[in-house]
Amino acid sequence: MMSLEVEALDSGYGAIKVLRGVSFSIAEGEVLGVLGRNGMGKTTLIRALSGLIKATSGAIRLDGEDISGLQAYERARRGITTVVQGRGIFPQLTVRENLEMGRIAAGKRPRDRSEEVLSYFPRLGERMSQQAGTMSGGEQQMLAIGRGLMTDPKVMLLDEPSDGIMPTLVHQIGVTLKEINKNEGMTIVIVEQNVPMIFNMADHCIILEKGALVAKGTTQEVSQSDVVQQYLAI
Structure with missing residues (x-):
């Protein structure tokens, strides 16, 4: 069963169109990696899927229901949780x-x-009574993901979870996300600049270039294709 379907999606900010006709689908329990250089529309895609910005055309379907017109809080209640870039925790509150x-x-x-x-x-x-803002970047990212899990989601959207984190913790977080995916059967959409991390954990990948989808397929297909060098400069 398809958990999340995106069809001919356009979105952006005011008169500025960023996403242009993006289409893909993800089966329930799969991990989709979203790749592309900076400024190519990856974060905009996450924001459009979560409802933080509106789709100007096209459709977003969750378990067959068109949720394109729903507000972010309505999508959250239907099972979509978002871990934003920069983590978005409440620094003055405790971990608990x-x-x-x-x-x-x-x-x-x-x-x-x-x-x-x-x-x-x-x-x-070990840090339940500690103020979240006093923790390391990696620990804050763990907290952001944990807070998302507390919503008991069907779909988790992650925007650059490795940003500003020590390499050892990046690996640990990647392994844990794959474990969560396996144990929970949760659909995950993950935007990353860390291409090896994506290739290690994703079932399928898409590549965005100037807001358009230029490649999609299984991770093996995408990783072995010429588009990786062309669009990701690897």
Whole structure:
């Protein structure tokens, strides 16, 4: 079953069109990697999928339902959670309070998933009473992902989770995300500049260039094609 379908999606900011006719689909439980150089529309795609900006044309479907006209909070209540670039945690709140905010954001008071979150990120369990803003960048990213899991989502959207994080923690976060995907059957869309990280964890990949989709396929197909050198300068 297709969990998320995007058809001929256009979106942008005011009169500035960024995404141009983007189409792809992801089956339930798959990981989709979104690649492309800076400024090519990757973050705009995440924002359009989450409802933070509007689609100007085209369709976004979740489990067959067109959600293109829904606000971000309505999409969250249908099971889409977003981990934004820069993490977006509440720095003055404790780790425990940040996790609880994830449940509140879902709007439906989902089951308490704190035990599962701490099993994926045991380091957070050691810091439950610590102010989130005093933690390292990698720990804050773990918290942001954990807060997303607290919403009990069907789909997780991640924007540059490796940004500003030590390489050892980048690897750990990548491994944990794949574990979450396997254990939870959760669909994941991940935007990354870290191409090896994407190739290690994604089932399928797409490449954006100037807001248009220039390549899509299985990770093996994309990684072995000439488009990687052409559009990603690897």
